[in-house]
Amino acid sequence: MTAFMLALLVGVLFACGAYLILQRGQIKLVLGLSLLTHAVNLALFGTGTLTRGAPPIVSEETESLGAAILFTSYADPLPQALILTAIVISFGVTAFIVALVFRRDALTGSDLLPGELAAVINTSDPFAEFSLRMKLPDAADDYDILQYELDEVYDHPESEAEVAHE
Amino acid sequence: MSLHPTILSLPVAIPLLFGALGMLIQSLPLARRLQIQQTLVGIAIGANLVVAVILLVSALTGGPVAYQMGLWVPPFGITVYLDAMTGIMLTMVGLLSVLIYPFALATIDAERARLGFFPMMLFLLMGANGAFITGDLFNLYVFYEVLLMASFVLLTIGGTPSQINGGIRYVVLNLMGSMMLLLGAGIAYGTLGTLNMAHIAVRMADAPYPVQAMIGGLLLIAFGAKAALFPVFFWLPSSYHTPHPAVTALFSGVLTKVGMYSMFRVFPLFFPWLLNSWQPLLMTIAGLTMVIGVLGAFAQPTIRRLLSFHIISQIGYMLMGLAVAMTPNPYGIGFGLALAILFLVHNQIVKTALLLGGGAVELEMGTGKLNELGGLVKLRPVQATIFFIAAFALAGFPPTSGFIGKLGLLEVTFSSGQWVIAGVSVFVSLLTTMSMIRLWQYIFWGKPHRQPLTPRRQAHSNQALMTTAPVVILVVLSLLIGVVAQPMLDVAQTAANQAIDRAAYVKAVNPELTEQDLRIAPPDLHLSNTPHPAQVAGR
Known part of the structure; x- marks a missing residue:
């Protein structure tokens, strides 16, 4: 039962993380990634045998480690060690992403993901219908910052003229 | 050539030591610091190349070597493993870093150098070398993260808007690839009870097909994401054009190739029969x-x-x-x-x-x-x-x-x-x-x-x-x-033969395994050296 609940939890976390990553907005991206790392860590946790109230110590009577895992109550300490490593690594990477998002936010004044900002201001794009309902970010006035996004997404030489026209 | 196996730790130790030293002197005045950092990096990549060549020669002449870090009994400690394929990759990455270094020295701007560009090159080298030489699946994941962390910094150092943009895509998509690798390692541990690659190879033969397919699939996605294979390559074209050209050159020689090397290493070792099916x-x-x-x-x-x-x-x-x-x-x-x-x-x-x-x-x-x-x-x-x-x-x-x-x-x-x-x-x-x-x-x-922005004058000839x-x-x-293709092909052939020789890998890591433990090919795999009918006919 515990194993089933754990599997369910991992699945839900994966689903939520994937959903959040696919949304617009960078904060959702960061949150989605955190959920995904949690899901992976929990899956790792589940790979050790889930034993309750047993120390990670093999008594002297047991013949081998394999026998201990199979026949006595013994908690495998290795997955915890792996998870700890993975947590530290994902903490570092998440901190880095947050820093990147912060830098981008300072540059554009927008929470939108790379490319989406361009979609908002370029009405000739496939997202045009959606973009009409979105408020232009304050920094959209700052033409130089947005130009590179247009380059990034469309590589249209004419997009410059379009923006200038608007 | 016989070498003491502790030399296998040098490809990781040298860049780590010099990189850390380079980061430690961050409080010195700028000009002096840059001078010391550049010297340190120059020494480190030179020494790294020398070690890599020595390792390559020893692997080509003496066959594969394995070493247990801290002399733990095989499946418990961290194993490092060297064969000709590892040697080739170590040498190539060492050579590329040596060649890219003068380019970076000549073209890198003061701002990027101030932020620690040169020590970061060493950390990238350390992660790549570690991923080449490790014989432990979880350790491979850790080295991948070291490599990625260094590449994140190199990619975004300088902080231009397009770099930040490309950096976010790069970091997110690569992080998801790493998660797949971590999940694959976790499932390997949960089902086979080991993370040592030689030990996994032994146990994989008896594992049921779903377990093999699960681990194989996750590793394929993970390494495929690093190597930029078809459905998971999007991080590469959206980020590689943004950093300094020296960084792009370094990445192209190191990052995707590490992913490909891991595939070359893991698939023939763990499940060569999957390559056929x-x-x-x-x-x-x-x-x-x-x-x-x-x-x-x-x-x-x-x-x-x-x-x-x-x-x-x-x-x-x-x-x-x-x-x-x-x-x-x-x-x-x-x-x-x-x-x-x-x-x-x-x-x-x-x-x-x-x-x-x-x-x-x-x-x-x-x-x-x-x-x-x-x-x-x-x-x-x-x-x-x-x-x-x-x-x-x-x-x-x-x-x-x-x-x-x-x-x-x-x-x-x-x-x-x-x-x-x-x-x-x-x-x-x-x-x-x-x-x-x-x-x-x-x-x-x-x-x-x-x-040209700068007309070529005498001052710029250097x-x-x-x-x-x-x-x-x-x-x-x-x-x-x-x-001179034939000698090169011979070297590659030696490397490939060593890479597909699973029994030699297992034997090198754990000499105490008996012949019965080494029965590691499943019965449906006919991997013998008997010539193919077409080969006989060709003669």
Whole structure:
């Protein structure tokens, strides 16, 4: 039962993380990634045998480690060690992403993901219908910052003229 | 040559030590600090190359060596493992870093250098070396993260808006690839009870197919994401054109190749039979990677964007070689892997040469946009010639290394009966040629549209030497491999034979295993050295 609940939890976390990553907005991206790392860590946790109230110590009577895992109550300490490593690594990477998002936010004044900002201001794009309902970010006035996004997404030489026209 | 096995730790230890030293002196005054950092990095990459060459020679002559860190009993400690394939990769990455270093020294701007560009190069080297040499699946994940962390910093150092943009995509998509690797390692531990790669190889033979497929699939996605294979390559073209050209060249020689190396290492070791039963899948991925990569390159308006799509395209050839590695063919089992290794080496050389050459143009002219460049052949005849040779080496013209690699891959794929993918690869070669002609024409042919930012004066001759000499050396290497092909092919063949020899790997890691434990091939895999009927007929 515990194993089933754990599997369910991992699945839900994966689903939520994937959903959040696919949304617009960078904060959702960061949150989605955190959920995904949690899901992976929990899956790792589940790979050790889930034993309750047993120390990670093999008594002297047991013949081998394999026998201990199979026949006595013994908690495998290795997955915890792996998870700890993975947590530290994902903490570092998440901190880095947050820093990147912060830098981008300072540059554009927008929470939108790379490319989406361009979609908002370029009405000739496939997202045009959606973009009409979105408020232009304050920094959209700052033409130089947005130009590179247009380059990034469309590589249209004419997009410059379009923006200038608007 | 017999060496004490502790030398196997040096490819990780040297960059770590010098990189950490370089970071420690961050409080010194700027000019003095940069001087010390650059010296440290120069010493470290030089020493790293020397160690790598020694390791390669020892692996070629003495066979594979394994060492247990801290002398733990085999499956418990961290294992490092060296064979010829590891040696080749260590040497190639060491050589590329040595060649990119002067380029970086000459062109890197003060701001990036101040933020610690040079020590970060060492950390990237450390992560790559660690990923090559480790014999432990979880340790591989950790080294991948070291490599990625260093590459994140190198990619975004300088902090221009496009770098931040590309950086976010790069970080997110690579992080998801790493998660798949972590999940694969976790499932391997949960089902097989071990993370030591030799131990996994022993136990994998008895594992039920779903377990094999699960681990194999997760590792394929994870390494595929690092190597930029077809459905998971999007991080590469959206980020590689943003950083400093030296960084792009370094990445192209190291990052995707580490992913490919891990596949070469893990698939023949863990489940060589999957290479046969999954061959249609692998061939489809390889074909789509090639075609989409090269078609993507046609639409690109700048030098480095175009070249990054070609990185993807070329990765497909290596996967093609791996996919036929276990198929019986007249040249023997493993010949596909040998050619994949040779092609990987060729690609590292030529791609780095192109990106360094293109990067030099970009830095000199102030733009990488193809329609704003042109006519450089009169201004820079040497650069134009080298770039021409490198471009046609990438396309696979004789007498360059690309010709040997592509011809061999084509030959082995045809004789393995995979004529569809062989046809696709020929078609892609044609498209690559067209794309390379287009690139060269746009940069060097026609009328000059603009003048270089800095006219070449006496003061800049040193800088010009430092940016051009590495490319010349790389192109000469490519020509050498093309001309002296047989010895190179022999080295690659030795590496491939060692890589597919699972019993030798297990024996090197744990000599106490008995013959019965080494019964590691499942019964349906006929991996003998008996010649293929076609081979006999050919004689």
